[in-house]
Amino acid sequence: MSAAYLIREATExxxxxxxxxxxxxxxxxxxxxxxxxxxxxxxxxxxxxxxxKAAVNETLIGYAGLSKIPGNEQxxxxxxxxxxxxxxxxxxKALMQELLKEARRLQAEELxxxxxxxxxxxxxxxxxxxxxxxxxxxxYYQPDDVDAWVMRLQFARSTTGREPIVLGIETSCDETxxxxxxxxxxxxNIISSSMEEHARFGGVVPEIAAxxxxxALRPTLHQALAKANLSLKDIDAIAVTNGPGLGGALMVGVGxxxxxxxxxxxxxxxxxxxxxxxxxDILERGQLETPTVALLVSGGHTSLLLVRDLLDDVELLGExxxxxxxxxxDKIARVLGLKYPGGPEIDKAAVGxxxxxxxxxxxxxxxxxxxxxxxxxxFSGLKTAVARWVEKAEAAGEExxxxxxxxxxxxxxxxxxxxxxxxxxxxxxxxxxxLGGGVVANARLRELAQQKxxxxxxxxxxxxxxxxxxNGAMIAALGAQLIMAGRAPSSLHFGADSTLPVTSVxxx
Amino acid sequence: xxxxxxxxxxxxxxxxxxLQGGEVxxxxxxxxxxxxxxxxxxxxxxxxxxxxxxxxxxxxxxxxRGPAPFTGLRIGIAAAVMFAEGAGAQLFGVSSLDAxxxxxxxxxxxxxxxxxxTADARRSENYWALYSGQTKNGAxxxxxxxxxxxxxxxxxxFAGQKLAHTDIKINAxxxxxxxxxxxxxxxxxxxxxxxxxxxxxxxAPKVLRDFGKKVSG
Numbered sequence: 141m142s143a144a145y146l147i148r149e150a151t152e153x154x155x156x157x158x159x160x161x162x163x164x165x166x167x168x169x170x171x172x173x174x175x176x177x178x179x180x181x182x183x184x185x186x187x188x189x190x191x192x193k194a195a196v197n198e199t200l201i202g203y204a205g206l207s208k209i210p211g212n213e214q215x216x217x218x219x220x221x222x223x224x225x226x227x228x229x230x231x232x233k234a235l236m237q238e239l240l241k242e243a244r245r246l247q248a249e250e251l252x253x254x255x256x257x258x259x260x261x262x263x264x265x266x267x268x269x270x271x272x273x274x275x276x277x278x279x280y281y282q283p284d285d286v287d288a289w290v291m292r293l294q295f296a297r298s299t300t301g302r303e304p305i306v307l308g309i310e311t312s313c314d315e316t317x318x319x320x321x322x323x324x325x326x327x328x329n330i331i332s333s334s335m336e337e338h339a340r341f342g343g344v345v346p347e348i349a350a351x352x353x354x355x356a357l358r359p360t361l362h363q364a365l366a367k368a369n370l371s372l373k374d375i376d377a378i379a380v381t382n383g384p385g386l387g388g389a390l391m392v393g394v395g396x397x398x399x400x401x402x403x404x405x406x407x408x409x410x411x412x413x414x415x416x417x418x419x420x421d422i423l424e425r426g427q428l429e430t431p432t433v434a435l436l437v438s439g440g441h442t443s444l445l446l447v448r449d450l451l452d453d454v455e456l457l458g459e460x461x462x463x464x465x466x467x468x469x470d471k472i473a474r475v476l477g478l479k480y481p482g483g484p485e486i487d488k489a490a491v492g493x494x495x496x497x498x499x500x501x502x503x504x505x506x507x508x509x510x511x512x513x514x515x516x517x518x519f520s521g522l523k524t525a526v527a528r529w530v531e532k533a534e535a536a537g538e539e540x541x542x543x544x545x546x547x548x549x550x551x552x553x554x555x556x557x558x559x560x561x562x563x564x565x566x567x568x569x570x571x572x573x574x575l576g577g578g579v580v581a582n583a584r585l586r587e588l589a590q591q592k593x594x595x596x597x598x599x600x601x602x603x604x605x606x607x608x609x610x611n612g613a614m615i616a617a618l619g620a621q622l623i624m625a626g627r628a629p630s631s632l633h634f635g636a637d638s639t640l641p642v643t644s645v646x647x648x
Numbered sequence: 649x650x651x652x653x654x655x656x657x658x659x660x661x662x663x664x665x666x667l668q669g670g671e672v673x674x675x676x677x678x679x680x681x682x683x684x685x686x687x688x689x690x691x692x693x694x695x696x697x698x699x700x701x702x703x704x705x706x707x708x709x710x711x712x713r714g715p716a717p718f719t720g721l722r723i724g725i726a727a728a729v730m731f732a733e734g735a736g737a738q739l740f741g742v743s744s745l746d747a748x749x750x751x752x753x754x755x756x757x758x759x760x761x762x763x764x765x766t767a768d769a770r771r772s773e774n775y776w777a778l779y780s781g782q783t784k785n786g787a788x789x790x791x792x793x794x795x796x797x798x799x800x801x802x803x804x805x806f807a808g809q810k811l812a813h814t815d816i817k818i819n820a821x822x823x824x825x826x827x828x829x830x831x832x833x834x835x836x837x838x839x840x841x842x843x844x845x846x847x848x849x850x851x852a853p854k855v856l857r858d859f860g861k862k863v864s865g
Contacts (some may be wrong), residue, residue, distance in 0.1 A: 347718060347848035354722050354842060357729055372734055388719045391685040392726045398689030399727035402696070403703045403734025408689075632689030 145231055147238055150180055150189040150203055157200035158189065165221040169281060179218060184209050186242050190222070190231050201226040204235040208246045215243045217253035232262075236269055237452065240293070240626030250294050254280065257287035266291050268648075270628020293628060296377060296407045304376040304623045307364070307400075308616025311393030312385025312413045313440050314338060314349045316356035318364040319613025320375075321620050326423040328367035329606060329613035332356035339480045343470050344439060350388040357396055364612070372404060377629070379619025382410040382647050383640030385440065390636035398632055407629030409619040410647040412454075412640055413610075414443055417576035419450050419621060420607045420614035431570045432601070433457075435561040437585070438577035438610070439466030439481070442557070444515045444564055445642055447574075450618075451625055456642045457564050458515025461504070465553055466579050468519035472549050475527050476542055483582050486546045490584070493547030500525050500552040505559070514567075515560055522552055554585045562592045574601040580608040622646055652705050654692065654731065655824035657712030658684045658724030659744035660767065664691040665820035666699040666706075670828045672821050674698035679817065681768075684723040692731065706735045710827040712744035712818065714843040715775040715794050716767070721842050729840060740827055741840035745777040747823040749788035752814035753779065754825075761812040762791065769796050775845065776802055778811070785832035786825070796845045 150158065155177055162170045171179075180187045190202035204220035217239060222232045243251050255262050257276065267273075271291040280288035296304070303323025310317035314335055320328040334352030338344050365371060380397035383390060394410070401408035418434045434445040442460035447453070463471070466483060473482030478489055503518030504510070526549050533540050565573055573593055579585060580602060593600040607613060627646060634647045650669035657663050662684050665675040674695045678687050696703050711728035714721045725741075732739035745765045752763055760781070766774040777793035797805065830836040 345848060350718065350722060351842070351844070351848060354726055354729075357726060358733065361730075361733060388722070391719060391723050394685045395688050395723035396726040396730040399692060399729075399731040400734045402689060402693045403706075403731045405703055632693060633686055635683065635686040 144193050144229065145190045145201060145226070145234075146193055147188055147190045147234060150187040152177070152181055154189050154200060154203070155180060158203050161200060161203065161221055161223055164223070168283065171219075179205055185218065186239065188235060188238050190226075190235060192226070202231045202235055204239055206239040206242055208243060208248055213247070213249040215246065215248035215251045217251065232265055233269070234452070236265065237625065240269065241624070244295055244624065244626035248295065250292055253291050254288040255291060256281055257289055263289060263291075269293065295626060296623065296629065304620055305370065305374055306377045306379050306616040306619040306623065307375045308379040308612040308614070308619055309393045309397045310381045310413070310416070310610055310612040310615045311353045311389050312381045312383070313389060313438075313610055314344045314352070315610040316353045316360050317610055317612035317615070318360045319611055319616045320364055320368040320370065321423065321613060321616040323620055323624065324422050324426050324617070326613055326617075327370070328364040329611050330360050330364040330367060331606070331609065331611055332360045335481060342474050342480050343467065344386075346386045346388055349386060350392055353389055353392040357392070372400075375404060375406060377407045377409060377619060377623055378404070379409045379411050379615045381413045381416065381615050382634055383413060383637035385413055385636075385638060387636055387638040390638065394634070394636050402632070408632070409622050409627075410630040410634045411615055411618045411622070412642060412645050413615075414441065414445065414642050415450065415454055415645045416614035416618045417608075418445065418447050418454070418574060419618040420576065420603050420611075421574055421601055422621065423607060423613060423617050424603055429572055431568070432572040432574050433561060433564045433568065433570050434574040434576060435557060436577045437465045437557060437575070437579035439470065439579075440464050441577060442517045442519075443642070444561060446564065446568055446570065451621060451627070451645055454642045454645060458513065458517065458560070460517040460519065461513065462518050462520040463523065465517070465519060465557060466577075468523050468553060469579070471523050472526050475530055476545060483579055486550055487583055489542050489546035490550050491543065493541070493543030493545070495547040495551035495584075497541070497544035498529060498548040500529075500548055502552055502556040502559075505556060515564055517556065517560065519553070522549070550582070550584050554582070554588045557585060558588045558592050561589070562596055562598065565598050566596060571597065572599045572601065576603065576608050578609040581605055618645070651707045652699070652701060653708040653710055653824055653827065654696070654706045654737070655710045655820040655827070656688075656692070656724045656728045656731075657744055657747065657818050657820050657823050658688065658720045659712045659714045659716030660720075660818050662687045662691055662724070663818060663820040664695045665824055666695050666701070667821070667824040667828070668699070670825070672824075675819075675821050677819065681717075681720060684720040688723055688727045692727065703731075703735050706731070706737045708740060708827070709735070709737045710740045710742055710823055711840055712747060712820075712823050713741045713840060714744050715769070715796065715845045716744060716843075717770045718842070718844055725840055725842055738838075739840055740836050740838060742823050742826050742830070742837075743777070743790075743794065743843065744818050744823070745775065745794055746788050746790070746826045748814065748816055748818055749777070749779040750782075750786070750826045750829075751816045751819065751822040752812070753782050753788055754786075756812060759812055761810055764806065764811045764813055766802070766813075767818070773798055774802060778806075783829065783833050785829040787829035787833050787835065788826065794843065794845065
């Protein structure tokens with residue numbers, strides 16, 4: 141669902157609407173117009189307002205204010221209100237998050253607020269944002285005679301007001317990745333892969349991957365620090381992938397990251413692997429342009445995401461219902477007697493082949509499938525079709541042209557991936573497509589994506605391959621975004637979640 | 649200046665202790681053999697807080713190398729490796745079975761029988777190791793193993809021998825005591841490689857089909 145509201149800084153011109161809402165929401169406890177006027181225009185305050193996008197005239201549906209005196213490390217949430225008719229849509233949370241971001245930008249170290257003791261909905265929102273209940277003021281709200289909870293959010297001290305240096309740890313599949321970023325800037329991205337150890341099995345073996353992670357941790361960390369020319373003392377925060385991925389592999393990274401966080405006494409952020417793939421674009425362009433559709437294709441994932449906001453609004457449009465695209469490449473490589481990993485081998489074998497020689501099926505593209513699975517993928521039928529085709533030709537004693545089979549298979553995969561991704565862009569009127577995941581290394585996929593995006597006026601983003609494959613830099617980058625947005629760190633209790641949904645960008 | 653030692657073992661449950669020059673300053677144990685990833689961070693942080701020191705004061709990290717079922721074991725070792733990096737501490741590895749043996753041998757007053765230590769290896773198998781007495785500084789002396797075997801195979805292996813047994817469970821404090829003894833013996837080891845004693849479960853696929861001769865390329 142697209143956000144039905146927009147948030148901007150409030151001005152004097154909004155005062156009348158703000159006062160109407162103030163009186164509606166707070167009744168006999170409402171501020172008078174002079175007080176509100178001073179608050180909105182004062183230099184030490186930051187007032188923002190939310191407006192209903194659907195309304196013809198600008199209709200104010202919420203507002204909130206922050207007070208931060210320069211030189212004072214403490215800031216206060218002055219007020220927040222959301223129109224009754226607009227509640228339950230995340231507007232209050234969005235307003236709060238904007239104020240948190242501003243407070244952090246203004247180098248506040250602590251943020252305080254008061255909330256009525258009889259308002260659990262608001263209390264829960266603040267708790268979820270990382271506020272703690274530190275004190276209770278008896279009978280603070282008069283004449284209702286209601287207590288106030290005093291709540292406090294502590295920002296990571298070392299990271300206020302400047303770009304945080306974040307170390308990211310990624311162990312969700314067969315790459316041990318440790319990356320270091322400073323804000324939006326990449327400092328190091330070291331990847332140690334156990335791919336060769338999986339070669340004789342024709343696919344990633346979870347136990348082998350997990351064993352390799354454990355052995356790779358220390359050397360990968362040392363290389364990353366050397367590359368960034370930093371020591372662990374310089375690190376402001378740790379970020380770690382806690383899902384989705386292979387459970388046993390994820391747990392190595394989670395255990396490692398937590399211990400590092402405790403040893404360094406630095407905050408930890410548990411982040412989503414797939415959202416990391418999207419956020420990595422920040423390291424190349426300094427920002428992520430949203431909204432964007434993201435097509436993430438690897439040996440473990442084939443997912444189509446709609447990203448309206450990297451930290452708050454990531455929607456899974458569709459994903460594979462059976463094999464990941466990368467797995468299909470590996471399996472077909474085996475059928476054709478090619479090596480592992482299959483992607484590059486099939487790319488090589490397809491050179492000079494005719495992609496139209498054999499029309500292999502495009503999974504989930506029939507009208508009846510498109511109703512239910514418009515953005516989902518399926519590669520198991522394609523895989524079987526290729527194997528059957530080869531068997532039949534073999535049984536008939538025909539010569540098999542590997543180049544044609546490889547090119548036709550590759551075309552079928554690239555076609556269905558790109559077609560569905562472009563459909564998603566067109567359906568949602570999103571003029572951007574971002575590719576991520578190891579399968580992006582496939583030349584034909586990149587070529588076809590460029591061609592189709594050009595046809596439809598869609599901007600195509602393909603980060604450098606070292607940032608497309610699984611890596612720690614993207615995890616560090618996502619951690620840095622959370623910090624710069626003023627988000628509270630994760631607790632130390634989180635676990636690995638092999639099926640973590642994309643809607644969970646950070647696990648607390 | 650007395651050393652502060654952080655001891656971590658996740659070969660069965662999650663057990664963490666802080667020792668100072670051989671004296672126990674704090675310990676935390678979760679006996680269930682699950683949720684290691686969830687617990688390890690809090691267990692370490694709380695143990696250090698309870699010992700009333702800062703993480704940077706830890707000079708040694710000692711970790712149980714198993715043998716143990718894989719997933720949990722790795723979490724403790726990964727945590728120990730990274731904690732040592734972060735705190736600038738020395739890193740040491742100890743057999744988790746040695747720690748159980750140490751606890752049992754310290755209690756073994758009247759018997760000089762060899763001590764057979766076993767631990768659950770899942771899949772109806774046990775890890776085992778055989779010990780006889782301790783060094784002068786108190787490190788258990790391993791005479792056979794460690795290995796992994798079905799219980800009846802193990803019974804057969806030691807048929808006719810009189811052995812002492814124990815049902816003591818692994819405890820990070822005992823791991824630390826083995827380390828202190830090994831330090832005095834000069835046998836403390838920096839090896840923290842996980843002892844799996846079993847190959848990764850993976851079978852190379854059969855070649856799906858061989859049509860090499862007919863392929864033109």
